[in-house]
Amino acid sequence: MKVSLVREMRRIDQAAAERYGLPELLLMENAGHRAAEQMAALMHGVKGKTICILSGSGNNGGDALAAARHLFNQGARLKLFLAGNPDHFTESAAGMYQVLQKMGLDIHRLECDRDWDRLHFALKLADGVLDGILGTGFTGELRKPTLRVIEEINAAGKPVLSIDIPSGVEADTGRVLSVAVQADRTLVLGLPKPGHLLSPGAEYCGSWTVDDIGLPSPLLEEEQIHQALLDDEMASLLLPVRARSAHKGTCGRILVIAGSRGMTGAAALAASSALRAGAGIVTLAVPESLHDLMEIKLTEVMTRPIPEQTPGIFGGEAALAALLSLASEYDAVLIGPGLGRAEETMELVRFFVAKVNKPLVLDADAIYAFRSCPDDLSALPQIPVLTPHIGEMAGLLGVPVPELRESLLPVVRDAAAEYQSVLVVKSECTIVAYPDGDVFFTTKGNPGMATAGSGDVLAGTIAGLMKQMKSALAPLLGVYLHGAAGDLAYERKGEALIASDIREALPEVRVSFQKKIKTNVFMQGTRRGE
Numbered sequence: 001m002k003v004s005l006v007r008e009m010r011r012i013d014q015a016a017a018e019r020y021g022l023p024e025l026l027l028m029e030n031a032g033h034r035a036a037e038q039m040a041a042l043m044h045g046v047k048g049k050t051i052c053i054l055s056g057s058g059n060n061g062g063d064a065l066a067a068a069r070h071l072f073n074q075g076a077r078l079k080l081f082l083a084g085n086p087d088h089f090t091e092s093a094a095g096m097y098q099v100l101q102k103m104g105l106d107i108h109r110l111e112c113d114r115d116w117d118r119l120h121f122a123l124k125l126a127d128g129v130l131d132g133i134l135g136t137g138f139t140g141e142l143r144k145p146t147l148r149v150i151e152e153i154n155a156a157g158k159p160v161l162s163i164d165i166p167s168g169v170e171a172d173t174g175r176v177l178s179v180a181v182q183a184d185r186t187l188v189l190g191l192p193k194p195g196h197l198l199s200p201g202a203e204y205c206g207s208w209t210v211d212d213i214g215l216p217s218p219l220l221e222e223e224q225i226h227q228a229l230l231d232d233e234m235a236s237l238l239l240p241v242r243a244r245s246a247h248k249g250t251c252g253r254i255l256v257i258a259g260s261r262g263m264t265g266a267a268a269l270a271a272s273s274a275l276r277a278g279a280g281i282v283t284l285a286v287p288e289s290l291h292d293l294m295e296i297k298l299t300e301v302m303t304r305p306i307p308e309q310t311p312g313i314f315g316g317e318a319a320l321a322a323l324l325s326l327a328s329e330y331d332a333v334l335i336g337p338g339l340g341r342a343e344e345t346m347e348l349v350r351f352f353v354a355k356v357n358k359p360l361v362l363d364a365d366a367i368y369a370f371r372s373c374p375d376d377l378s379a380l381p382q383i384p385v386l387t388p389h390i391g392e393m394a395g396l397l398g399v400p401v402p403e404l405r406e407s408l409l410p411v412v413r414d415a416a417a418e419y420q421s422v423l424v425v426k427s428e429c430t431i432v433a434y435p436d437g438d439v440f441f442t443t444k445g446n447p448g449m450a451t452a453g454s455g456d457v458l459a460g461t462i463a464g465l466m467k468q469m470k471s472a473l474a475p476l477l478g479v480y481l482h483g484a485a486g487d488l489a490y491e492r493k494g495e496a497l498i499a500s501d502i503r504e505a506l507p508e509v510r511v512s513f514q515k516k517i518k519t520n521v522f523m524q525g526t527r528r529g530e
């Protein structure tokens with residue numbers, strides 16, 4: 001499913017009217033009808049229940065006013081408030097407002113203290129709240145009265161359904177500069193927006209469902225929209241099917257360059273995750289003094305000692321020559337987990353990646369190696385995949401983390417183009433950005449995955465997939481499988497999950513996903529046969 005920016009959603013809206021003859025009022029009516037249905041689901045029926053409806057004067061308010069009519073028809077008792085100016089109603093919202101007036105429904109304005117008291121008590125007595133104050137038309141800081149309404153809603157603690165997006169969340173960025181409605185559910189109209197996915201906005205949405213409100217599907221699948229969800233549908237298209245004639249060589253020979261004294265675990269996790277992702281052969285290159293230890297630690301992963309200058313860390317010309325010669329025998333290379341940040345190691349990383357011409361994943365300290373020279377990334381012989389967490393991404397860009405978070409999507413998109421790299425930026429919602437401008441948002445994952453080694457497992461998973469599919473697409477499937485494995489591990493271990501639990505859940509996720517795909521194909525087949 002695509003993810004749309006506000007201007008793209010407006011363009012879709014306009015095209016629906018101009019190219020398909022679907023007027024805005026009709027879409028609003030659909031949105032209102034769906035919102036009433038969702039409200040009934042949230043409240044386990046609305047008949048005889050009191051619902052407090054907050055409407056703004058934009059089209060988000062129009063949706064709420066349309067919903068009000070349906071809820072009234074279904075026997076709900078309504079308390080309607082206008083958190084906006086009736087003189088500023090959009091044409092469609094004004095249309096919905098007039099219908100309610102003709103039905104004899106009172107809509108209270110919020111002007112004097114008595115009005116605010118009325119709102120306060122209505123919220124106190126309500127069984128549920130419908131939030132149609134602000135939608136995609138809102139950016140920046142809230143005006144004072146709107147801020148007060150939202151604070152009243154949140155303080156009441158009633159079940160809340162937000163229409164399109166919780167009021168106060170900026171749709172393009174997920175920013176919440178003042179406050180936002182804390183929704184239990186959000187009915188997303190048309191397509192999800194970045195604000196439903198990125199923090200902090202995502203945390204205000206509760207569970208969300210997307211409804212196309214009757215918009216023609218060709219508009220929702222437009223090629224000009226360059227954001228998409230990394231969902232089951234996309235993963236099922238990406239998942240490679242292994243040929244019966246496959247052997248370990250065809251499934252990928254992956255070289256992992258990782259580890260230093262004190263960080264051998266990162267190396268072991270990354271290498272073994274590459275195998276769990278289905279790679280045929282994985283070799284872990286480590287500084288020679290750590291080699292014997294790694295041989296004991298790992299069974300299926302092969303190990304190679306690399307000459308060292310300083311015990312237990314990578315560095316020096318002999319190491320560079322050894323790594324380049326070794327890499328020539330492999331299909332893809334992962335460099336970075338647990339390398340440490342010694343200057344000789346950083347130098348080795350920069351020389352190595354400038355010379356190696358293989359599908360390449362740079363993780364952790366290998367990303368740090370480019371901190372003072374990120375532009376060098378664009379001159380590499382390959383388009384590397386970088387897997388920074390948000391702090392590492394901010395470090396690479398030389399901006400503070402809060403600043404990066406505020407405009408994560410455009411900044412990461414620009415950086416991917418500028419550095420000619422695929423950026424996998426890990427956070428509550430990991431995003432994958434390609435140099436051509438395409439950006440993908442994760443739908444899987446959980447807070448339990450914020451644990452040491454989780455990133456090593458992801459880097460290994462991506463590298464492990466690189467020969468099994470088009471290497472440029474491996475980050476997408478890798479992020480999806482890692483997130484899904486993390487969810488499975490979370491189900492079993494909760495917040496006590498550790499990185500190897502994610503790795504060990506990878507096979508099960510892949511098997512169950514393969515089964516699902518087969519069932520779907522089978523069902524499509526029988527439907528076609530009918």
Ligand SMILES: NC(=O)C1=CN([C@@H]2O[C@H](COP(=O)(O)OP(=O)(O)OC[C@H]3O[C@@H](n4cnc5c(N)ncnc54)[C@H](O)[C@@H]3O)[C@@H](O)[C@H]2O)[C@@H](O)CC1
Nearest residue numbers: 027028057058059060134135136137141142143146164190
């Ligand atoms: N294709 C679609 O997605 C459709 C969208 N519709 C709805 O239309 C919404 C967008 O409508 P609009 O563009 O009219 O915008 P909104 O209704 O989201 O917001 C506009 C209102 O917000 C107020 N506002 C703006 N900034 C403010 C601030 N800082 N503090 C307080 N108030 C502020 C404005 O005064 C205006 O009244 C969507 O979110 C959705 O709910 C639907 O009506 C049907 C079709």
Ligand SMILES: [K+]
Nearest residue numbers: 134163165167
């Ligand atoms: K809203």
